[in-house]
Amino acid sequence: MNGTPGPGPAGGPAPRRDLAAMVVPLARALVAAEEPVLRAHRVSMWGYVVLNALAEQPVRTQAALAQSIGADKSRIISVLDELQEHGLIERRPDPADRRVHLLALTEAGRRRRESVRAAIQRQEEERVLAALPEADRAAFIRALRILSTLPPEDIRG
Amino acid sequence: MNGTPGPGPAGGPAPRRDLAAMVVPLARALVAAEEPVLRAHRVSMWGYVVLNALAEQPVRTQAALAQSIGADKSRIISVLDELQEHGLIERRPDPADRRVHLLALTEAGRRRRESVRAAIQRQEEERVLAALPEADRAAFIRALRILSTLPPEDIRG
DNA sequence: TATTGTTATACTCTATAACTATA
């Protein structure tokens, strides 16, 4: 309700809520906001995560892909199955080691990812970033970029 | 690895990852960082959320409390049981309406919440905010404060 | 009949552990 909640006139360090207490609800809201967009584009949340991962770092084995998105290797299998059925990725056995499946985006996959991304980011600009003082937007995104790529160990201690 | 990933020289709007793709991993890392602190203070994550909620808006019914923290009323019951066992909150039947239980922090609860909060925020200053350019820190917190209190409907559309 | 707190049930995710095929 008010801008500076909390302790009285005594002063002291300006009180703030814990970062987690602010970031977690924001994360939930952002994910919820993506859901209708993803549905409209016929892609699941994990499917979109995988499309992004493959677009950012072209080829990899399934285990490496899983690790890069913080998932278990068993968890992404149904996701890959579905993406493949829809023609968005290719899975081809590696001639050099027939145990591994080489992963690659198809052209359709690349296009799909682009249109989902455009729709999501447009919504973010209009509904999220627009709520911020214009002078703070760049700093906010800069901070997010830094913190989201910080190794979790650095944060845990 | 590099500051400005992505598309080549063509230009266009500076590419960025989706906000959700940055905020979700950050949220996970922040929660993971709180866990050892909470364990050391013998409070569960949900317990701490409840202590904070009660400290910020003193008295309320269980249903209202649940709603204020985005949980189902059935989900907080075991949490309240445990906090009460530990003497951190009081649950007293409302004389005016004997269906409702009036909730209140005990003095021990208030103190416990304060020490957990101090420990968590100290860690956040040292490990998270310290990673940001100093000029960006205030803007980052300002932005979080605004966005985390934005009604989810405003974000979803 | 509607509402508060509670308990019981079901469902969704996720992690773990077995299994196969290659190496």
Place this chain on the structure above:
DNA sequence: TATAGTTATAGAGTATAACAATA
């Protein structure tokens, strides 16, 4: 024997629905 991918099982967390007491 060790590893990549897959499948099956089990566990945690959450939501939904039924219940008793009170209004």
